[in-house]
Amino acid sequence: MAVKSIRLFTDHPMQLLLGGQLSDIEVAYQTYGQLNSAKDNVVLICHALTGDAEPFFDKNNETKGWWQSFMGAGLALDTDRFFFICSNVLGGCKGTTGPSSLNPASGKAYGSRFPAITVQDIVRLEKALLDELQIPHLRAVIGGSFGGMQATQWAIDYPQMVDSVVNLCSSLYFSAEAIGFNHVMRQAIIADPHFNHGDYYDGQAPEQGLSIARMLGMLTYRTDVQLNKAFGRVQKQTPDHFGDTFQVESYLSYQGNKFVDRFDANSYLHLTRALDLYDPAMNYDQDIKRALSRIKARYTLVAVANDQLFKVVDMRKSKALLEENGVQLDYHEFNSDFGHDAFLVEYDFFEPMIRKGLE
Numbered sequence: 533m534a535v536k537s538i539r540l541f542t543d544h545p546m547q548l549l550l551g552g553q554l555s556d557i558e559v560a561y562q563t564y565g566q567l568n569s570a571k572d573n574v575v576l577i578c579h580a581l582t583g584d585a586e587p588f589f590d591k592n593n594e595t596k597g598w599w600q601s602f603m604g605a606g607l608a609l610d611t612d613r614f615f616f617i618c619s620n621v622l623g624g625c626k627g628t629t630g631p632s633s634l635n636p637a638s639g640k641a642y643g644s645r646f647p648a649i650t651v652q653d654i655v656r657l658e659k660a661l662l663d664e665l666q667i668p669h670l671r672a673v674i675g676g677s678f679g680g681m682q683a684t685q686w687a688i689d690y691p692q693m694v695d696s697v698v699n700l701c702s703s704l705y706f707s708a709e710a711i712g713f714n715h716v717m718r719q720a721i722i723a724d725p726h727f728n729h730g731d732y733y734d735g736q737a738p739e740q741g742l743s744i745a746r747m748l749g750m751l752t753y754r755t756d757v758q759l760n761k762a763f764g765r766v767q768k769q770t771p772d773h774f775g776d777t778f779q780v781e782s783y784l785s786y787q788g789n790k791f792v793d794r795f796d797a798n799s800y801l802h803l804t805r806a807l808d809l810y811d812p813a814m815n816y817d818q819d820i821k822r823a824l825s826r827i828k829a830r831y832t833l834v835a836v837a838n839d840q841l842f843k844v845v846d847m848r849k850s851k852a853l854l855e856e857n858g859v860q861l862d863y864h865e866f867n868s869d870f871g872h873d874a875f876l877v878e879y880d881f882f883e884p885m886i887r888k889g890l891e
């Protein structure tokens with residue numbers, strides 16, 4: 533099933549929260565299931581940092597979507613019951629306007645001229661998409677990690693439109709340590725000799741820097757337990773003394789090299805910074821109580837206790853803030869060797885919580 537595409541803000545620009553504007557914005561999106569006559573079975577899926585608009589591929593497609601095992605008839609994301617919509621985020625590189633897209637004003641890639649974006653901007657574009665599709669109400673908004681932040685902001689900005697929020701593995705704020713990881717990853721990209729201040733589309737892309745960034749990111753997505761089980765201290769048969777000597781190093785190099793084939797370095801810079809900057813109260817005079825008290829939706833929050841990116845201490849702080857401000861909260865916490873990536877692979881753990889959250 534081909535990805536759908538639509539152009540928005542063609543007659544007036546979208547004003548961005550941190551200044552700047554974008555016009556003629558292309559949005560890539562996909563739908564699954566059937567919209568009922570009452571239009572009350574719609575679930576919006578918000579993807580994680582480097583995801584796309586296709587969480588699921590049909591059986592005829594040789595590749596798999598990023599939520600392939602969760603979606604389908606009778607599964608947690610039940611296509612027999614719900615009509616799912618998922619769009620690529622603003623600033624991405626999978627069909628929605630981002631730094632690698634052509635700037636209609638110049639006819640060249642935006643590159644360094646792409647404006648700073650926030651989660652709030654991403655949500656506003658998603659809302660514009662639903663308006664264009666004539667979707668008046670959402671049964672639920674569900675997302676993991678970066679997608680969980682979008683789901684939260686949906687309930688704040690459009691409280692009368694959202695019945696339920698399902699937030700998997702995402703706190704209300706990114707921690708100082710997590711911001712630090714993102715900073716190092718961005719500096720690896722910026723320091724690449726091919727980066728050229730972000731204007732590299734006519735030449736060599738900063739592949740080495742992006743690969744290094746991805747390798748560091750992978751270490752925050754899994755746990756030490758999982759890495760030890762998978763690789764231990766096993767060495768390669770033909771080691772490279774300062775390169776891939778251990779199997780875990782070879783795995784990280786593979787992940788880094790694979791990533792540069794599917795993602796844009798500038799998009800990585802913009803989206804990780806949007807992740808860092810996320811503050812639910814950014815558009816509400818920095819008053820978190822004012823922001824969270826707007827939420828009318830039933831809210832499901834799922835934490836992985838040994839998540840090394842969104843630490844459990846921050847998830848518990850988010851739980852407390854939501855409860856203190858009157859949010860109807862259903863909180864779950866469990867351990868997984870997969871750490872932060874658990875929401876992508878641990879179906880048996882997440883299935884009952886997702887089902888309950890969508891009811």
